[in-house]
Amino acid sequence: MSTVVEVIDTAITAAEAYHRDDLAARLRQSRARALSGEVRVLVAGGFKQGKSRLVNALVGAPACPVADDTTPAKAITLRYADTAGPIGDDTGQIGLPSGILRGLTLVDSPVLEPADAILIVSDASAPYTQAELDLIDQARALAPIVVCVLSKVDLHPGWREVAERNQASTGLPVVPVSAELRWHAMATADAGVNDESGFPALTAVLRAELGAHRGTRRSAAYEVLAVTGDLTATMTGEVDGLRAEETEQLGIRWQQVLNDGITDLIADIDHDLRDRLRDVLKVAEAELDAVDPAKVGDDFAEWLRTRESRCTAETFEWMMTRARWLAGHVAEQFGDDHALPEIPDAGDLAVGDLELAAGEKFGVGQRLIVGMRGGYGGTLMIGMASTIVGVAMINPLSVGAGLLLGGKTVQEERKRLLQRRQAEAKASLRKHVDDLIFQAGKQSRDMLRGIQRTLRDHFVGHAEEVHRALVDAAAQRRTRIRDLNAELARVRDLERMARELVA
Incomplete structure (x- = not known):
């Protein structure tokens, strides 16, 4: 069985080999006490x-x-x-x-x-x-x-x-x-x-x-066991960390992040585009309810085109911001610092003009015919009633009634034609917005698919470089693990020697 001083000297050598000067100093104090008794x-x-x-x-x-x-x-x-x-x-x-x-x-x-x-x-x-x-x-x-x-x-x-x-x-x-x-x-x-x-x-x-001498041996064994416990914990932690690194699957992770990110982005952009244009549709329909489409057709179309262009531009700008963030997020999966691919800005969407139906005209002749048709009934009804009291059918009262009812009929016809034009304009507006949503949605999806291909090609090349580096690092890790296991075996031998001091 080794002497107390020999065991302490072995422990000091081990502490110095692992650059633990604090442990070595503590062991030297114990060695001095052991030599002095x-x-x-x-x-x-x-x-x-x-x-x-x-x-x-x-x-x-x-x-x-x-x-x-x-x-x-x-x-x-x-x-x-x-x-x-x-x-x-x-x-x-x-x-x-x-x-x-x-x-x-x-x-x-x-x-x-x-x-x-x-x-x-x-x-x-x-x-x-x-x-x-x-x-x-x-x-x-x-x-x-x-x-x-x-x-x-x-x-x-x-x-x-x-x-x-x-x-x-x-x-x-x-x-x-x-x-x-x-x-x-x-x-x-x-x-x-x-x-x-x-x-x-x-x-x-x-x-x-x-x-x-029981106290000297026990104290020396205690000091050595404290050192071996510290060294064992340090080396075991390093071995566990190296083994955990070997289980990482970098290649699968970045591809999942890219595919999931593009899928989510397509869904979010489509929803944002629909939400913005539906808000425009609600405001436009409210405007049509308050005006005559036949009188404001050109001004309304210009206003609508401006609102739609602003909405699509804001959606596309948000889409590009999200796409650049996704590129950075994918790059984070590699855990290194490398240049990202260039992602071009989104182009402008060509927004077509709204074409409103001309609607049925209501000119002077049409108003005269409609008024005479409505006034004839009023004149006839009042004139027939007047004959009962011995007054001629055509009299100032019957003529006034005919004019009144004729004017009312003209007003009702004008209102009916306005409502019809508004309904036709709303139908044209809804069809126009649906077409715009379809066109903008297709353009955004095509752009995102292009961005996905750009990022995929870029990161595939980078992943190959990283893979080669990981292969070399894995070989170094395995070598380091073998060295650490050998060192752990020597530390455990030292621990056994320390326990034999008080056995």
């Missing part, structure tokens, strides 16, 4: 939770400041030394002749960092908050051993319930301690009070977890 225990916790008091009670000396309103600005490292005092010029490292520090380094730190074990300190006033649970999760990612310490149990009678709830929420061992009882036990040499303080139990947990 140092077991590093980090003590962390929130503000005013008794963290520094715990460290002082463990080593039996006031090494760390314990003011209630301050928090250490930097980590304080405690190591074994024959005499108490700073180590070298670094005021952050203190040597103490404490038995617990033989083979063990305690670090009172305001922040979390990698270590062989981490003690999370929280007082017994209340169960863990979400912030403390998050801190414990971070500690689990940085150390193989995490122990929860419940401080100040002498001040909180309900500490047992808090300890049970904390253990249930974390699944980690919870050790209750009292720094005040520990100091009292050391001052009075009272073994019973010392046991009651909980510090012998905490020391036993640390010794059991870290003794006989």
